[in-house]
Amino acid sequence: MTEVVGFGLAGACVALQLQAHGKKVRVVDDGRGGSSAVAAGLVNPVAGPNFEPSWEVAEAWAVALPFYRELEKLTGQSFYHDVPILRLWRDEKDRAKFVRKQERLEPWIDQVTNEGVTWTGGGWMDTRSFLKVAKDVFLGRGGEWSRNTEGGTQIRCTGAAGLIAREFPEVEHRSAKGEILTVHVPGWHESRILNRSGWVIPIREDRYRVGATYEWDNLESGPTPEGREKIERLLGTFTARDFQVIDHQAGIRPIINRSKPVVKYHPEMGWMVNGLGSKGVIYAPRVGLEMVAREV
Numbered sequence: 001m002t003e004v005v006g007f008g009l010a011g012a013c014v015a016l017q018l019q020a021h022g023k024k025v026r027v028v029d030d031g032r033g034g035s036s037a038v039a040a041g042l043v044n045p046v047a048g049p050n051f052e053p054s055w056e057v058a059e060a061w062a063v064a065l066p067f068y069r070e071l072e073k074l075t076g077q078s079f080y081h082d083v084p085i086l087r088l089w090r091d092e093k094d095r096a097k098f099v100r101k102q103e104r105l106e107p108w109i110d111q112v113t114n115e116g117v118t119w120t121g122g123g124w125m126d127t128r129s130f131l132k133v134a135k136d137v138f139l140g141r142g143g144e145w146s147r148n149t150e151g152g153t154q155i156r157c158t159g160a161a162g163l164i165a166r167e168f169p170e171v172e173h174r175s176a177k178g179e180i181l182t183v184h185v186p187g188w189h190e191s192r193i194l195n196r197s198g199w200v201i202p203i204r205e206d207r208y209r210v211g212a213t214y215e216w217d218n219l220e221s222g223p224t225p226e227g228r229e230k231i232e233r234l235l236g237t238f239t240a241r242d243f244q245v246i247d248h249q250a251g252i253r254p255i256i257n258r259s260k261p262v263v264k265y266h267p268e269m270g271w272m273v274n275g276l277g278s279k280g281v282i283y284a285p286r287v288g289l290e291m292v293a294r295e296v
Helices: 009-020 057-075 094-109 125-140 159-164 223-234 282-296
Strands: 002-005 025-028 080-081 085-088 107-114 116-119 122-125 144-146 155-156 177-183 192-194 199-204 207-211 245-251 262-266 270-274
Touching: 002 282, 009 025, 009 057, 009 125, 009 270, 009 282, 057 080, 057 125, 057 282, 080 155, 080 245, 085 107, 107 282, 125 144, 159 245, 159 270, 177 223, 199 282, 207 223, 270 282
Parallel strands: 002 025, 002 155, 025 144, 085 192, 155 270
Antiparallel strands: 080 122, 085 116, 107 116, 177 207, 177 245, 192 199, 199 207, 262 270
8 A cells, every 4th residue: 555645736636647557646734734735736837937847747747638638528527727828028128038039939938029929728617626535536546535644655745844844854955934815806818927036827707816926934924914915916917997906825845846846765764755845746756656666
């Protein structure tokens, strides 16, 4: 029996991939949830201020998208949404930086205008819906579920909580808290994901997720007035319309090596799968396949 400890994005994908390849799997999860349950679920192939493609994004997404679509087809539930991403120019220097790198970015360029560059291959995932679907499928295939470990090979997908607790003491991390808002902006009707020093994700009916902050210290404080104020100012750089805050959440991104996934074995602790950072939607299914190669 293989025990997958933690059922966020990483744990869910590892458990389902192992199960699909014939392994008997028990999920150990206390139900408290982690950053995956509050994540924005953004899939952005070219991230950051320097127009750098995410690490091995093409290879990872070639595994991830069919994995998600198969789950949607199997269950009749929709949780991943293809949405174009408009990366707005900050200034002329920003645009010139893009021009210098444009050739290597061609696979993800839909169009370039005076407003910005539109990336293709992006979108967002409703992570809460995905985790519910993943749990239903896992249990429907005969998987076991427990709040406590019962023995067997362990694969610890414990995210930032595991890193902060130093489950693998030799692993250094730089986890960061992020806060996001869900807002209602009447009459805006923006259908694209907007990105520039932050992002706005259209959900439905003029509701949007907006974020995110990065806080490297004080990781346990939850949502803060300062974080809300910062995100409200950020939203003001995208639209001058009035808005209403519907929800305010915070989570901790598990970052080890610039959001590159880390798979590590310890003879006493078992396996660690961690470090997906803010890119869990992109990398989790591929990491699941890597554990299949190591465990099956």
